[in-house]
Amino acid sequence: MRVKKQRSKSDSNDSNLTEDRLRKLIKQDMTETITHLVTEQLANLNHQISGFQESLSFINKQYDSLLQTVSEKNEIINNLVTKNEYLTSQVHNLTERLGQVEQSMRSTNIEISGLPEHKLENLTSTIVQLGNIVDNPIADTDIMHVTRIAKINKESNRPRSVIVKLRSQRRRDELLAAVSRFNKKNRDKKLNSEYLGLGGRCVPVFVSEHLTLTNKRLHAIARSKAREAGFKFVWIRDGRIFVRRNEQCHAIYIKDEESLQLIV
Known part of the structure:
Protein backbone atom coordinates (compact mmCIF):
# COMPACT_ATOMS: atom_id res chain seq x y z
CA MET A 1 0.00 0.00 0.00
CA ARG A 2 2.84 2.34 0.81
CA VAL A 3 4.44 1.56 -2.53
CA LYS A 4 1.30 2.34 -4.39
CA LYS A 5 0.99 5.71 -2.70
CA GLN A 6 4.52 6.67 -3.69
CA ARG A 7 3.96 5.74 -7.27
CA SER A 8 0.81 7.72 -7.34
CA LYS A 9 2.64 10.77 -6.08
CA SER A 10 5.39 10.36 -8.67
CA ASP A 11 2.90 10.03 -11.45
CA SER A 12 1.23 13.24 -10.29
CA ASN A 13 4.56 15.13 -10.38
CA ASP A 14 5.31 13.83 -13.88
CA SER A 15 1.88 14.98 -14.95
CA ASN A 16 2.41 18.44 -13.49
CA LEU A 17 5.77 18.80 -15.19
CA THR A 18 4.36 17.84 -18.50
CA GLU A 19 1.53 20.33 -18.16
CA ASP A 20 3.91 23.17 -17.23
CA ARG A 21 6.22 22.27 -20.01
CA LEU A 22 3.34 22.11 -22.41
CA ARG A 23 2.22 25.54 -21.32
CA LYS A 24 5.73 26.88 -21.82
CA LEU A 25 5.93 25.29 -25.21
CA ILE A 26 2.58 26.72 -26.22
CA LYS A 27 3.53 30.11 -24.85
CA GLN A 28 6.87 29.98 -26.62
CA ASP A 29 5.25 28.90 -29.85
CA MET A 30 2.64 31.64 -29.60
CA THR A 31 5.33 34.18 -28.80
CA GLU A 32 7.37 33.11 -31.78
CA THR A 33 4.30 33.14 -34.01
CA ILE A 34 3.18 36.56 -32.82
CA THR A 35 6.72 37.89 -33.09
CA HIS A 36 6.96 36.55 -36.61
CA LEU A 37 3.61 38.03 -37.57
CA VAL A 38 4.41 41.38 -35.98
CA THR A 39 7.82 41.41 -37.60
CA GLU A 40 6.29 40.60 -40.95
CA GLN A 41 3.61 43.28 -40.55
CA LEU A 42 6.18 45.82 -39.43
CA ALA A 43 8.31 44.97 -42.44
CA ASN A 44 5.31 45.49 -44.73
CA LEU A 45 4.46 48.69 -42.93
CA ASN A 46 8.04 49.92 -43.26
CA HIS A 47 7.95 49.06 -46.94
CA GLN A 48 4.70 50.99 -47.37
CA ILE A 49 6.06 53.93 -45.42
CA SER A 50 9.19 53.90 -47.56
CA GLY A 51 7.03 53.93 -50.70
CA PHE A 52 4.89 56.69 -49.25
CA GLN A 53 7.98 58.74 -48.47
CA GLU A 54 9.22 58.28 -52.02
CA SER A 55 5.82 59.33 -53.39
CA LEU A 56 5.71 62.31 -51.04
CA SER A 57 9.20 63.33 -52.07
CA PHE A 58 8.18 63.12 -55.74
CA ILE A 59 5.02 65.18 -55.07
CA ASN A 60 7.05 67.78 -53.20
CA LYS A 61 9.43 68.07 -56.13
CA GLN A 62 6.49 68.41 -58.52
CA TYR A 63 4.87 70.97 -56.23
CA ASP A 64 8.06 73.01 -56.02
CA SER A 65 8.40 72.86 -59.79
CA LEU A 66 4.76 73.94 -60.16
CA LEU A 67 5.28 76.85 -57.75
CA GLN A 68 8.30 77.98 -59.73
CA THR A 69 6.36 77.73 -62.99
CA VAL A 70 3.40 79.64 -61.54
CA SER A 71 5.76 82.31 -60.21
CA GLU A 72 7.38 82.68 -63.62
CA LYS A 73 3.98 82.83 -65.36
CA ASN A 74 2.73 85.42 -62.86
CA GLU A 75 5.76 87.55 -63.57
CA ILE A 76 5.13 87.26 -67.30
CA ILE A 77 1.43 88.11 -66.81
CA ASN A 78 2.26 91.13 -64.65
CA ASN A 79 4.73 92.34 -67.26
CA LEU A 80 2.12 91.88 -69.98
CA VAL A 81 -0.52 93.71 -67.93
CA THR A 82 1.88 96.60 -67.36
CA LYS A 83 2.80 96.66 -71.02
CA ASN A 84 -0.85 96.49 -72.06
CA GLU A 85 -1.74 99.39 -69.78
CA TYR A 86 1.11 101.40 -71.26
CA LEU A 87 0.10 100.56 -74.82
CA THR A 88 -3.56 101.34 -74.04
CA SER A 89 -2.51 104.72 -72.66
CA GLN A 90 -0.37 105.36 -75.72
CA VAL A 91 -3.21 104.39 -78.07
CA HIS A 92 -5.58 106.68 -76.16
CA ASN A 93 -3.10 109.57 -76.38
CA LEU A 94 -2.41 108.97 -80.06
CA THR A 95 -6.13 108.70 -80.79
CA GLU A 96 -6.74 111.96 -78.97
CA ARG A 97 -3.90 113.69 -80.81
CA LEU A 98 -5.11 112.32 -84.14
CA GLY A 99 -8.59 113.62 -83.39
CA GLN A 100 -7.16 117.04 -82.61
CA VAL A 101 -5.23 117.02 -85.87
CA GLU A 102 -8.31 115.98 -87.85
CA GLN A 103 -10.37 118.69 -86.17
CA SER A 104 -7.66 121.26 -86.79
CA MET A 105 -7.69 120.39 -90.49
CA ARG A 106 -11.36 121.42 -90.52
CA SER A 107 -10.76 124.76 -88.81
CA THR A 108 -11.82 126.75 -91.89
CA LEU A 211 -16.81 118.40 -86.64
CA THR A 212 -15.07 115.04 -86.93
CA LEU A 213 -17.31 111.99 -86.62
CA THR A 214 -16.04 111.40 -83.07
CA ASN A 215 -16.79 114.97 -81.99
CA LYS A 216 -20.12 114.94 -83.79
CA ARG A 217 -21.17 111.83 -81.88
CA LEU A 218 -19.89 113.32 -78.62
CA HIS A 219 -21.82 116.54 -79.33
CA ALA A 220 -25.04 114.61 -79.92
CA ILE A 221 -24.68 112.69 -76.66
CA ALA A 222 -23.80 115.88 -74.76
CA ARG A 223 -26.90 117.64 -76.10
CA SER A 224 -29.10 114.71 -75.09
CA LYS A 225 -27.66 114.48 -71.58
CA ALA A 226 -27.73 118.25 -71.12
CA ARG A 227 -31.41 118.32 -72.08
CA GLU A 228 -32.20 115.56 -69.58
CA ALA A 229 -30.17 117.28 -66.82
CA GLY A 230 -31.77 120.68 -67.42
CA PHE A 231 -28.71 122.44 -68.87
CA LYS A 232 -29.61 125.56 -70.85
CA PHE A 233 -26.52 125.91 -73.06
CA VAL A 234 -24.57 123.55 -75.33
CA TRP A 235 -22.20 125.04 -77.88
CA ILE A 236 -19.08 124.42 -79.96
CA ARG A 237 -16.03 126.62 -80.17
CA ASP A 238 -13.05 125.72 -82.36
CA GLY A 239 -14.07 122.09 -82.43
CA ARG A 240 -14.49 121.85 -78.65
CA ILE A 241 -17.79 121.09 -76.96
CA PHE A 242 -19.02 123.07 -73.95
CA VAL A 243 -22.10 122.90 -71.74
CA ARG A 244 -23.43 125.22 -69.04
CA ARG A 245 -26.39 124.81 -66.75
CA ASN A 246 -27.34 128.50 -66.68
CA GLU A 247 -25.93 132.00 -66.86
CA GLN A 248 -24.54 131.85 -63.32
CA CYS A 249 -22.65 128.55 -63.75
CA HIS A 250 -19.22 127.98 -65.24
CA ALA A 251 -18.85 126.33 -68.63
CA ILE A 252 -17.87 122.63 -68.69
CA TYR A 253 -15.54 121.37 -71.41
CA ILE A 254 -16.65 117.97 -72.74
CA LYS A 255 -13.36 116.51 -73.82
CA ASP A 256 -14.38 112.87 -74.17
CA GLU A 257 -17.06 110.41 -73.11
CA GLU A 258 -15.73 110.35 -69.55
CA SER A 259 -16.39 114.09 -69.34
CA LEU A 260 -20.09 113.39 -69.98
CA GLN A 261 -20.34 112.29 -66.35
CA LEU A 262 -19.97 115.98 -65.42
CA ILE A 263 -23.42 116.65 -66.88
CA VAL A 264 -25.55 115.92 -63.82
Missing part, protein backbone atom coordinates in the same frame (compact mmCIF):
# COMPACT_ATOMS: atom_id res chain seq x y z
CA ASN A 109 -14.86 124.59 -92.68
CA ILE A 110 -18.54 125.04 -91.97
CA GLU A 111 -21.22 122.35 -92.21
CA ILE A 112 -24.70 123.20 -93.46
CA SER A 113 -27.41 120.70 -92.51
CA GLY A 114 -30.98 120.50 -93.78
CA LEU A 115 -30.28 122.23 -97.08
CA PRO A 116 -32.67 120.69 -99.68
CA GLU A 117 -31.02 118.90 -102.60
CA HIS A 118 -31.69 119.70 -106.24
CA LYS A 119 -30.20 118.09 -109.35
CA LEU A 120 -29.16 121.40 -110.89
CA GLU A 121 -28.20 123.11 -107.64
CA ASN A 122 -25.37 125.64 -107.51
CA LEU A 123 -23.95 125.34 -104.03
CA THR A 124 -21.56 128.27 -104.44
CA SER A 125 -24.42 130.61 -105.29
CA THR A 126 -26.40 129.26 -102.33
CA ILE A 127 -23.49 130.01 -99.96
CA VAL A 128 -23.18 133.54 -101.38
CA GLN A 129 -26.95 133.99 -100.84
CA LEU A 130 -26.54 132.69 -97.27
CA GLY A 131 -23.91 135.34 -96.57
CA ASN A 132 -26.17 138.08 -97.89
CA ILE A 133 -29.14 136.90 -95.80
CA VAL A 134 -27.19 136.94 -92.51
CA ASP A 135 -25.57 140.27 -93.38
CA ASN A 136 -22.09 138.83 -93.85
CA PRO A 137 -21.39 138.99 -97.60
CA ILE A 138 -19.28 136.17 -98.99
CA ALA A 139 -17.29 136.55 -102.22
CA ASP A 140 -16.55 133.68 -104.57
CA THR A 141 -12.89 134.02 -103.62
CA ASP A 142 -13.81 133.31 -99.97
CA ILE A 143 -15.09 129.87 -100.94
CA MET A 144 -12.19 127.50 -101.48
CA HIS A 145 -14.32 124.38 -101.89
CA VAL A 146 -17.95 123.31 -101.43
CA THR A 147 -19.51 119.86 -101.70
CA ARG A 148 -22.11 117.54 -100.27
CA ILE A 149 -20.89 114.58 -98.22
CA ALA A 150 -22.22 111.04 -97.96
CA LYS A 151 -24.84 110.25 -95.33
CA ILE A 152 -23.77 108.44 -92.19
CA ASN A 153 -27.15 106.73 -92.07
CA LYS A 154 -27.96 105.55 -95.59
CA GLU A 155 -31.64 105.06 -94.72
CA SER A 156 -32.15 108.65 -93.55
CA ASN A 157 -34.44 110.86 -95.63
CA ARG A 158 -32.61 114.00 -94.62
CA PRO A 159 -30.61 115.74 -97.39
CA ARG A 160 -26.87 115.29 -97.43
CA SER A 161 -24.90 117.88 -95.48
CA VAL A 162 -22.90 120.55 -97.31
CA ILE A 163 -19.28 121.20 -96.35
CA VAL A 164 -17.85 124.61 -97.22
CA LYS A 165 -14.12 125.30 -96.98
CA LEU A 166 -13.57 129.04 -96.54
CA ARG A 167 -10.49 131.13 -97.09
CA SER A 168 -9.54 131.38 -93.40
CA GLN A 169 -10.66 130.47 -89.90
CA ARG A 170 -11.42 134.13 -89.24
CA ARG A 171 -13.76 134.16 -92.23
CA ARG A 172 -15.47 131.04 -90.92
CA ASP A 173 -15.92 132.53 -87.44
CA GLU A 174 -17.39 135.71 -88.91
CA LEU A 175 -19.99 133.76 -90.86
CA LEU A 176 -20.89 131.57 -87.86
CA ALA A 177 -21.29 134.66 -85.67
CA ALA A 178 -23.49 136.30 -88.32
CA VAL A 179 -25.74 133.22 -88.50
CA SER A 180 -26.03 133.19 -84.71
CA ARG A 181 -27.00 136.87 -84.64
CA PHE A 182 -29.55 136.33 -87.41
CA ASN A 183 -31.23 133.46 -85.56
CA LYS A 184 -31.36 135.42 -82.30
CA LYS A 185 -32.90 138.35 -84.12
CA ASN A 186 -35.44 136.15 -85.90
CA ARG A 187 -36.40 133.68 -83.20
CA ASP A 188 -39.80 133.01 -84.72
CA LYS A 189 -38.40 132.40 -88.18
CA LYS A 190 -34.80 131.31 -88.03
CA LEU A 191 -32.64 130.54 -91.05
CA ASN A 192 -34.48 128.27 -93.49
CA SER A 193 -34.67 127.20 -97.13
CA GLU A 194 -37.10 129.98 -98.01
CA TYR A 195 -34.53 132.67 -97.15
CA LEU A 196 -32.10 130.97 -99.54
CA GLY A 197 -34.58 131.07 -102.42
CA LEU A 198 -35.01 127.31 -102.59
CA GLY A 199 -38.34 126.00 -103.78
CA GLY A 200 -40.42 123.30 -102.15
CA ARG A 201 -41.39 122.92 -98.53
CA CYS A 202 -39.82 125.41 -96.13
CA VAL A 203 -37.37 123.59 -93.86
CA PRO A 204 -34.89 124.87 -91.24
CA VAL A 205 -31.24 125.17 -92.23
CA PHE A 206 -28.45 124.80 -89.67
CA VAL A 207 -24.91 126.19 -89.97
CA SER A 208 -22.18 124.94 -87.64
CA GLU A 209 -18.52 124.08 -87.40
CA HIS A 210 -17.43 121.02 -89.33
Whole structure:
Protein backbone atom coordinates (compact mmCIF):
# COMPACT_ATOMS: atom_id res chain seq x y z
CA MET A 1 0.00 0.00 0.00
CA ARG A 2 2.84 2.34 0.81
CA VAL A 3 4.44 1.56 -2.53
CA LYS A 4 1.30 2.34 -4.39
CA LYS A 5 0.99 5.71 -2.70
CA GLN A 6 4.52 6.67 -3.69
CA ARG A 7 3.96 5.74 -7.27
CA SER A 8 0.81 7.72 -7.34
CA LYS A 9 2.64 10.77 -6.08
CA SER A 10 5.39 10.36 -8.67
CA ASP A 11 2.90 10.03 -11.45
CA SER A 12 1.23 13.24 -10.29
CA ASN A 13 4.56 15.13 -10.38
CA ASP A 14 5.31 13.83 -13.88
CA SER A 15 1.88 14.98 -14.95
CA ASN A 16 2.41 18.44 -13.49
CA LEU A 17 5.77 18.80 -15.19
CA THR A 18 4.36 17.84 -18.50
CA GLU A 19 1.53 20.33 -18.16
CA ASP A 20 3.91 23.17 -17.23
CA ARG A 21 6.22 22.27 -20.01
CA LEU A 22 3.34 22.11 -22.41
CA ARG A 23 2.22 25.54 -21.32
CA LYS A 24 5.73 26.88 -21.82
CA LEU A 25 5.93 25.29 -25.21
CA ILE A 26 2.58 26.72 -26.22
CA LYS A 27 3.53 30.11 -24.85
CA GLN A 28 6.87 29.98 -26.62
CA ASP A 29 5.25 28.90 -29.85
CA MET A 30 2.64 31.64 -29.60
CA THR A 31 5.33 34.18 -28.80
CA GLU A 32 7.37 33.11 -31.78
CA THR A 33 4.30 33.14 -34.01
CA ILE A 34 3.18 36.56 -32.82
CA THR A 35 6.72 37.89 -33.09
CA HIS A 36 6.96 36.55 -36.61
CA LEU A 37 3.61 38.03 -37.57
CA VAL A 38 4.41 41.38 -35.98
CA THR A 39 7.82 41.41 -37.60
CA GLU A 40 6.29 40.60 -40.95
CA GLN A 41 3.61 43.28 -40.55
CA LEU A 42 6.18 45.82 -39.43
CA ALA A 43 8.31 44.97 -42.44
CA ASN A 44 5.31 45.49 -44.73
CA LEU A 45 4.46 48.69 -42.93
CA ASN A 46 8.04 49.92 -43.26
CA HIS A 47 7.95 49.06 -46.94
CA GLN A 48 4.70 50.99 -47.37
CA ILE A 49 6.06 53.93 -45.42
CA SER A 50 9.19 53.90 -47.56
CA GLY A 51 7.03 53.93 -50.70
CA PHE A 52 4.89 56.69 -49.25
CA GLN A 53 7.98 58.74 -48.47
CA GLU A 54 9.22 58.28 -52.02
CA SER A 55 5.82 59.33 -53.39
CA LEU A 56 5.71 62.31 -51.04
CA SER A 57 9.20 63.33 -52.07
CA PHE A 58 8.18 63.12 -55.74
CA ILE A 59 5.02 65.18 -55.07
CA ASN A 60 7.05 67.78 -53.20
CA LYS A 61 9.43 68.07 -56.13
CA GLN A 62 6.49 68.41 -58.52
CA TYR A 63 4.87 70.97 -56.23
CA ASP A 64 8.06 73.01 -56.02
CA SER A 65 8.40 72.86 -59.79
CA LEU A 66 4.76 73.94 -60.16
CA LEU A 67 5.28 76.85 -57.75
CA GLN A 68 8.30 77.98 -59.73
CA THR A 69 6.36 77.73 -62.99
CA VAL A 70 3.40 79.64 -61.54
CA SER A 71 5.76 82.31 -60.21
CA GLU A 72 7.38 82.68 -63.62
CA LYS A 73 3.98 82.83 -65.36
CA ASN A 74 2.73 85.42 -62.86
CA GLU A 75 5.76 87.55 -63.57
CA ILE A 76 5.13 87.26 -67.30
CA ILE A 77 1.43 88.11 -66.81
CA ASN A 78 2.26 91.13 -64.65
CA ASN A 79 4.73 92.34 -67.26
CA LEU A 80 2.12 91.88 -69.98
CA VAL A 81 -0.52 93.71 -67.93
CA THR A 82 1.88 96.60 -67.36
CA LYS A 83 2.80 96.66 -71.02
CA ASN A 84 -0.85 96.49 -72.06
CA GLU A 85 -1.74 99.39 -69.78
CA TYR A 86 1.11 101.40 -71.26
CA LEU A 87 0.10 100.56 -74.82
CA THR A 88 -3.56 101.34 -74.04
CA SER A 89 -2.51 104.72 -72.66
CA GLN A 90 -0.37 105.36 -75.72
CA VAL A 91 -3.21 104.39 -78.07
CA HIS A 92 -5.58 106.68 -76.16
CA ASN A 93 -3.10 109.57 -76.38
CA LEU A 94 -2.41 108.97 -80.06
CA THR A 95 -6.13 108.70 -80.79
CA GLU A 96 -6.74 111.96 -78.97
CA ARG A 97 -3.90 113.69 -80.81
CA LEU A 98 -5.11 112.32 -84.14
CA GLY A 99 -8.59 113.62 -83.39
CA GLN A 100 -7.16 117.04 -82.61
CA VAL A 101 -5.23 117.02 -85.87
CA GLU A 102 -8.31 115.98 -87.85
CA GLN A 103 -10.37 118.69 -86.17
CA SER A 104 -7.66 121.26 -86.79
CA MET A 105 -7.69 120.39 -90.49
CA ARG A 106 -11.36 121.42 -90.52
CA SER A 107 -10.76 124.76 -88.81
CA THR A 108 -11.82 126.75 -91.89
CA ASN A 109 -14.86 124.59 -92.68
CA ILE A 110 -18.54 125.04 -91.97
CA GLU A 111 -21.22 122.35 -92.21
CA ILE A 112 -24.70 123.20 -93.46
CA SER A 113 -27.41 120.70 -92.51
CA GLY A 114 -30.98 120.50 -93.78
CA LEU A 115 -30.28 122.23 -97.08
CA PRO A 116 -32.67 120.69 -99.68
CA GLU A 117 -31.02 118.90 -102.60
CA HIS A 118 -31.69 119.70 -106.24
CA LYS A 119 -30.20 118.09 -109.35
CA LEU A 120 -29.16 121.40 -110.89
CA GLU A 121 -28.20 123.11 -107.64
CA ASN A 122 -25.37 125.64 -107.51
CA LEU A 123 -23.95 125.34 -104.03
CA THR A 124 -21.56 128.27 -104.44
CA SER A 125 -24.42 130.61 -105.29
CA THR A 126 -26.40 129.26 -102.33
CA ILE A 127 -23.49 130.01 -99.96
CA VAL A 128 -23.18 133.54 -101.38
CA GLN A 129 -26.95 133.99 -100.84
CA LEU A 130 -26.54 132.69 -97.27
CA GLY A 131 -23.91 135.34 -96.57
CA ASN A 132 -26.17 138.08 -97.89
CA ILE A 133 -29.14 136.90 -95.80
CA VAL A 134 -27.19 136.94 -92.51
CA ASP A 135 -25.57 140.27 -93.38
CA ASN A 136 -22.09 138.83 -93.85
CA PRO A 137 -21.39 138.99 -97.60
CA ILE A 138 -19.28 136.17 -98.99
CA ALA A 139 -17.29 136.55 -102.22
CA ASP A 140 -16.55 133.68 -104.57
CA THR A 141 -12.89 134.02 -103.62
CA ASP A 142 -13.81 133.31 -99.97
CA ILE A 143 -15.09 129.87 -100.94
CA MET A 144 -12.19 127.50 -101.48
CA HIS A 145 -14.32 124.38 -101.89
CA VAL A 146 -17.95 123.31 -101.43
CA THR A 147 -19.51 119.86 -101.70
CA ARG A 148 -22.11 117.54 -100.27
CA ILE A 149 -20.89 114.58 -98.22
CA ALA A 150 -22.22 111.04 -97.96
CA LYS A 151 -24.84 110.25 -95.33
CA ILE A 152 -23.77 108.44 -92.19
CA ASN A 153 -27.15 106.73 -92.07
CA LYS A 154 -27.96 105.55 -95.59
CA GLU A 155 -31.64 105.06 -94.72
CA SER A 156 -32.15 108.65 -93.55
CA ASN A 157 -34.44 110.86 -95.63
CA ARG A 158 -32.61 114.00 -94.62
CA PRO A 159 -30.61 115.74 -97.39
CA ARG A 160 -26.87 115.29 -97.43
CA SER A 161 -24.90 117.88 -95.48
CA VAL A 162 -22.90 120.55 -97.31
CA ILE A 163 -19.28 121.20 -96.35
CA VAL A 164 -17.85 124.61 -97.22
CA LYS A 165 -14.12 125.30 -96.98
CA LEU A 166 -13.57 129.04 -96.54
CA ARG A 167 -10.49 131.13 -97.09
CA SER A 168 -9.54 131.38 -93.40
CA GLN A 169 -10.66 130.47 -89.90
CA ARG A 170 -11.42 134.13 -89.24
CA ARG A 171 -13.76 134.16 -92.23
CA ARG A 172 -15.47 131.04 -90.92
CA ASP A 173 -15.92 132.53 -87.44
CA GLU A 174 -17.39 135.71 -88.91
CA LEU A 175 -19.99 133.76 -90.86
CA LEU A 176 -20.89 131.57 -87.86
CA ALA A 177 -21.29 134.66 -85.67
CA ALA A 178 -23.49 136.30 -88.32
CA VAL A 179 -25.74 133.22 -88.50
CA SER A 180 -26.03 133.19 -84.71
CA ARG A 181 -27.00 136.87 -84.64
CA PHE A 182 -29.55 136.33 -87.41
CA ASN A 183 -31.23 133.46 -85.56
CA LYS A 184 -31.36 135.42 -82.30
CA LYS A 185 -32.90 138.35 -84.12
CA ASN A 186 -35.44 136.15 -85.90
CA ARG A 187 -36.40 133.68 -83.20
CA ASP A 188 -39.80 133.01 -84.72
CA LYS A 189 -38.40 132.40 -88.18
CA LYS A 190 -34.80 131.31 -88.03
CA LEU A 191 -32.64 130.54 -91.05
CA ASN A 192 -34.48 128.27 -93.49
CA SER A 193 -34.67 127.20 -97.13
CA GLU A 194 -37.10 129.98 -98.01
CA TYR A 195 -34.53 132.67 -97.15
CA LEU A 196 -32.10 130.97 -99.54
CA GLY A 197 -34.58 131.07 -102.42
CA LEU A 198 -35.01 127.31 -102.59
CA GLY A 199 -38.34 126.00 -103.78
CA GLY A 200 -40.42 123.30 -102.15
CA ARG A 201 -41.39 122.92 -98.53
CA CYS A 202 -39.82 125.41 -96.13
CA VAL A 203 -37.37 123.59 -93.86
CA PRO A 204 -34.89 124.87 -91.24
CA VAL A 205 -31.24 125.17 -92.23
CA PHE A 206 -28.45 124.80 -89.67
CA VAL A 207 -24.91 126.19 -89.97
CA SER A 208 -22.18 124.94 -87.64
CA GLU A 209 -18.52 124.08 -87.40
CA HIS A 210 -17.43 121.02 -89.33
CA LEU A 211 -16.81 118.40 -86.64
CA THR A 212 -15.07 115.04 -86.93
CA LEU A 213 -17.31 111.99 -86.62
CA THR A 214 -16.04 111.40 -83.07
CA ASN A 215 -16.79 114.97 -81.99
CA LYS A 216 -20.12 114.94 -83.79
CA ARG A 217 -21.17 111.83 -81.88
CA LEU A 218 -19.89 113.32 -78.62
CA HIS A 219 -21.82 116.54 -79.33
CA ALA A 220 -25.04 114.61 -79.92
CA ILE A 221 -24.68 112.69 -76.66
CA ALA A 222 -23.80 115.88 -74.76
CA ARG A 223 -26.90 117.64 -76.10
CA SER A 224 -29.10 114.71 -75.09
CA LYS A 225 -27.66 114.48 -71.58
CA ALA A 226 -27.73 118.25 -71.12
CA ARG A 227 -31.41 118.32 -72.08
CA GLU A 228 -32.20 115.56 -69.58
CA ALA A 229 -30.17 117.28 -66.82
CA GLY A 230 -31.77 120.68 -67.42
CA PHE A 231 -28.71 122.44 -68.87
CA LYS A 232 -29.61 125.56 -70.85
CA PHE A 233 -26.52 125.91 -73.06
CA VAL A 234 -24.57 123.55 -75.33
CA TRP A 235 -22.20 125.04 -77.88
CA ILE A 236 -19.08 124.42 -79.96
CA ARG A 237 -16.03 126.62 -80.17
CA ASP A 238 -13.05 125.72 -82.36
CA GLY A 239 -14.07 122.09 -82.43
CA ARG A 240 -14.49 121.85 -78.65
CA ILE A 241 -17.79 121.09 -76.96
CA PHE A 242 -19.02 123.07 -73.95
CA VAL A 243 -22.10 122.90 -71.74
CA ARG A 244 -23.43 125.22 -69.04
CA ARG A 245 -26.39 124.81 -66.75
CA ASN A 246 -27.34 128.50 -66.68
CA GLU A 247 -25.93 132.00 -66.86
CA GLN A 248 -24.54 131.85 -63.32
CA CYS A 249 -22.65 128.55 -63.75
CA HIS A 250 -19.22 127.98 -65.24
CA ALA A 251 -18.85 126.33 -68.63
CA ILE A 252 -17.87 122.63 -68.69
CA TYR A 253 -15.54 121.37 -71.41
CA ILE A 254 -16.65 117.97 -72.74
CA LYS A 255 -13.36 116.51 -73.82
CA ASP A 256 -14.38 112.87 -74.17
CA GLU A 257 -17.06 110.41 -73.11
CA GLU A 258 -15.73 110.35 -69.55
CA SER A 259 -16.39 114.09 -69.34
CA LEU A 260 -20.09 113.39 -69.98
CA GLN A 261 -20.34 112.29 -66.35
CA LEU A 262 -19.97 115.98 -65.42
CA ILE A 263 -23.42 116.65 -66.88
CA VAL A 264 -25.55 115.92 -63.82
